[in-house]
Amino acid sequence: MNEQAKILDGRRIMVVEDDYLVALGLSTVLEEAGAHVVGPVASAQEAVALLEEGREMVDAAVLDVDLNGEKSYPVADALASRNIRFIFATGYGIDAVAEGYRHYPRCQKPFDHQAILKALRG
Secondary structure: OOHHHHOOOOOEEEEEOOOHHHHHHHHHHHHHOOOEEEEEEOOHHHHHHHHHHOOOOOOEEEEEOEEOOEEOHHHHHHHHHOOOEEEEEEOOOHHHOOHHHOOOOEEEOOOOHHHHHHHHHO
């Protein structure tokens, strides 16, 4: 097993992404890196509920900024309040992220898989 296969060994990573194919591809990359994928979750409301209800433990998360016209900022707030690491994912530039959230890590779509894995590992 190579180093990449162990980089997220045992970590529970929530994927919040509304595009099924993108979520599937990202989930595969995370699982190959040893992570347990929580989700994918397609809406901010569902992701926040999952966190608040404690149905799943989460160590880190990847959040699509735009979820069918809805922003993922409520999820970011819920994660930040729990000191859970997360990164934003967007197909757009920094301007797609609201100013108050620009200090959080961000990965550009299409994904650089190594960059995502390193950002989630911390």
